[in-house]
Amino acid sequence: MVRYEVTFDATWSAETHLHFPPNPHFSGLIGGTHNDKVVFWQLGEVASDGIERMAESGVKSPLDSEIDTAARSGNAYSLISGGGIGRSPGSVSTTFEMNSSHPLLTVVSMIAPSPDWFVGVSGLRLFQDGHWLGEAVLELDPYDAGTDSGVDFTSANDDTNPSDQITILTDFPFEDNAPLGTFTFRLLCPNPPAGDINGDCRVDFSDLTLLLSNWMLDCNQNPMNPACP
C-alpha cells in the first residue's frame, strides 16, 4: 500500500479565459482508486447517475456509492474525497491510498457555476513497470457530461434525455482552449529507504545519478553548483 497526495491547482480566471462567470468555484474532489475491470466515466460514453449529479450539482453522491459498489466486488480500493475550491483561481489537496492490484485512479470536480461541466481524470495509471510514479502532473480540460443542454454558466436546468456522450468542451464559453488548472499526484514517502536521494520511496539508477553528479563535489571550489547550499 502506498499513499499519494493530489493537489488541484485551479488557474481558471478572467486572465486565462475570455468568458468567466461570477462566483467561479469547483466542487469537492470525489473519486477512487481501482483496477481495469471498472470505469467510472470515459470520453465518448454516456455518464453514470453519479457523474451526472456531480457535474450538474457538485454533489459526491451517488458517485461515491458507485465506487463503493466497485469496492465490494474487489475492483475499487479506496475512496478519494476532498475539499472544493471556493473561488478560482485557488488550490486544494487531499491524500488517498492505493495498492498494486488497484493501480488506476479516477477523480472529478464540477466546474461551477455550469450546466453539467467538470474537470477530471479517468483511469490514470500510477503503478507502471513495477514501480510507483513519484509525481504526475495533468492539465485539466473542461468536459461536458452530456446530461444537461444549458449552454452558458448560469443557464437554467435543461435535462438532456436521453443523455449525450461525454465530450471535451472546445466551443463557447471555453473557446480559448486553455486548461483550467492541473492535478498533481505526488507519492508520499514517510520512511524513505537509505539511499533514496530523490524521495520516490525506492533506490535505483536515478538516485545513483544524483549521487555521482555530486561525487567529491567541493562546495568551497564550486559554490554555484546547485547541490551546494
Ligand SMILES: [Ca+2]
Ligand atoms: Ca451539456
Ligand SMILES: [Ca+2]
Ligand atoms: Ca440532467
Ligand SMILES: [Ca+2]
Ligand atoms: Ca529514489
